[in-house]
Amino acid sequence: MRERNWSDEMIQDYKNFAIELLEISHSAFDPPMPTVVSTDNNVEEVAGQIKAWILQYTNDEAYTTS
Incomplete structure (x- = not known):
């Protein structure tokens, strides 16, 4: 984000939004919003x-190969 010239305030706002979204993802949406937490997973696991x-x-079928 810094490489995109985001200010520290913009980065913190984004982090706060992400935390809130994860907290409400299963209760505020019907059906629940799926989430992928990439903090502890490598790229292959997230993909x-x-x-x-x-x-x-x-x-x-194009999506089901490898």
């Missing part, structure tokens, strides 16, 4: 979670 989420909404 796998996102792929699994996409696949539940598509039957397209």
